Amino acid sequence: MTKFTSALLTGACAALFAVAAQAAPQTTKAEYEAAKAHAEETYKVAREKCNSLAAHAKDVCVAEAKAQRMRDEASAMAAYKNTPSAWYDQQVKHADAEYLVAKEKCESLTGNEKDVCTTEAKAAHTKAVADAKARYKSSEAQSDANKQATEARKDAAEDKREANYKVELQRCDDLAGDAKEACVARAKRIFGKS
DSSP states (O other): OOHHHHHHHHHHHHHHHHHHHHHOOOOOHHHHHHHHHHHHHHHHHHHHHHTTSOHHHHHHHHHHHHHHHHHHHHHHHHHHHOSHHHHHHHHHHHHHHHHHHHHHHHTTOOHHHHHHHHHHHHHHHHHHHHHHHHHHHHHHHHHHHHHHHHHHHHHHHHHHHHHHHHHHHHHHTTOOHHHHHHHHHHHHHHTTOO
């Protein structure tokens, strides 16, 4: 797989995580602890498989095992906290995990090829973190905009209600005596005035 394709996949995964953050139900503490324990157990199994390898292949295998544990733990934490900042942290941890593996894969190269590989890995990491930050800031801005819109609709509804109440009271002005009092009482009752 080319580094460009890997970067695209990382970006696509991060976008999916952003969508998941909005739709994911919060997990319980017990589920979180179980997910952490599962991540550790999966790491141990993967790490054990690396022992059959040698040299650089073993180093890459270990990096991939560590990266998977990082991803699993970050996902478990994000699902447990279920906040925009927790999902942002999860996306950053995923980028860190990808970077860890990419750097290790570059170690087998030499000269300019190694430098290019390392620079590409760093660029992919920087892009993934920047995208996560942009999504987080966008989410915050959207949340603030939604709150302001809700407040504006609430204020508008109250203004309309008050205007309609005044119209009802104005209609009562044509009446006199008990009829007027009954009309005003009815308007107050309809519009929740005391």
